[in-house]
Amino acid sequence: MSRIAYVNGRYVPHAEASVHIEDRGYQFADGVYEVCEVMGGRLIDEPRHLARLWRSLDELRIRHPMSEAALKVVLRETVRRNRVREGIVYLQVTRGVARRDHYFPAATVAPAVVVTSRSFDRAKNDVGAEAGVKVITVPENRWPRVDIKSVGLLPNVLVKQQAKEAGAKEAWYVDADGHVTEGGSTNAWIVSADGVLITRPAESGILRGITRSTVADMARDLQIRVEERPFTVAEAKAAKEAFMTAATAIVTPIVAIDGAPVGDGRPGKVALELRRRYHEFAHRGEA
Ligand SMILES: Cc1ncc(COP(=O)(O)O)c(C=O)c1O
Structure with a gap:
């Protein structure tokens, strides 16, 4: 066709x-x-x-x-x-x-x-996503108006390619204070040792991802605490889990950051559960 x-x-x-x-x-x-x-x-x-x-x-x-x-x-x-x-x-x-x-x-x-x-091919994509992906970190070099979903994506193109050549799926931008902003085409999340979801506030340095908003609402409905605050690369490397969200990635677990395993180096339970729930919401037409 x-x-x-x-x-x-x-x-x-x-x-x-x-x-x-x-x-x-x-x-x-x-x-x-x-x-x-x-x-x-x-x-x-x-x-x-x-x-x-x-x-x-x-x-x-x-x-x-x-x-x-x-x-x-x-x-x-x-x-x-x-x-x-x-x-x-x-x-x-x-x-x-x-x-x-x-x-x-x-x-x-x-x-x-x-x-x-x-x-x-969602089934094929799910197999890849459920295995988890790797990210690298790169210095933030975009204009400050990343809240606008502009087609000017050259910096994102370059870091995504850099990630690919390094055997990773995504690049996480890191700002001058050492905080992760977001990925080249995804929002960044970590799960702390006590199970709190942490993601950067949408007010500065990131695109207000739609999947990010929906996942935050879903997590709160599940009584999971969500903290919107900046986090550092060191905090992410020491986190229990990390994952990324986007309309194309839904919730994709991250298993390594700059070559260092996150948690036990396998997709985290919280990320996989949120991914499953997101699919359910979408199938039921609630998302
Ligand atoms: C830079 C950036 N951040 C975050 C996202 C995730 O946004 P959404 O969940 O609306 O797809 C995207 C999606 O394209 C993006 O390009």
């Missing part, structure tokens, strides 16, 4: 989908995006993803490309046309197409919208 993409008002074959060379996303990374998990053909955590999208656009003063109701139709239609039951939907909005100039284009220039969706 051929894939379909939504590009500026039209559903087109994926292989032929293209944007103009003067799209400001292409020239300036002047745009934002969202990635939402799809389960049973439904978008998981959709209200939170849309709220974050509007916020990212507002922070960058990019016009909303359409109403929320219209955007929901486009997202569903893209998922439907690609027959995605389990997978992801990707949405990108840029400031539009205009002659290259740093200043914002005229108000008549419409934002450009692209939506794609693809299936994901």
Whole structure:
């Protein structure tokens, strides 16, 4: 079956989908995006993803490309046309197409919208995730507005590649104070010796991950204490467990940091339980 993409008002074959060379996303990374998990053909955590999208656009003063109701139709239609039951939907909005100039284009220039969706072999992904992954640590080198889900991901691309070449899955950024901020495409968590979940507050230095918010709510419902505070690399290495969250990773246990095992070097019980519960919530349509 051929894939379909939504590009500026039209559903087109994926292989032929293209944007103009003067799209400001292409020239300036002047745009934002969202990635939402799809389960049973439904978008998981959709209200939170849309709220974050509007916020990212507002922070960058990019016009909303359409109403929320219209955007929901486009997202569903893209998922439907690609027959995605389990997978992801990707949405990108840029400031539009205009002659290259740093200043914002005229108000008549419409934002450009692209939506794609693809299936994901969740069972295969689960096997990998449940075995746990390794992370390396790298100095934080991104701009301070990482709270905006901008398509400007070059620093993230470079550290993810560095991680891959080091035999790891993710790179954890470490700020000037020695605190872990987040991963190149995930939020970072540890579990203390007494079972408290610790993750950096979303107010500075990280993207407010949607999976992060949902997992924190789920943990609190399970009477697990969640502390939102910065933690150091040393604290993470000495933690009972570590894990990362993202729409594409859900809850993925971390078994080593810079080559040193976390806990007993095997996926932690809390992380695996949260992962299982998250899947349950998503299947029931509650997430
Ligand atoms: C830098 C960064 N942090 C955290 C996340 C996790 O966010 P979410 O749970 O909304 O996928 C992402 C996801 O792309 C990310 O790129």
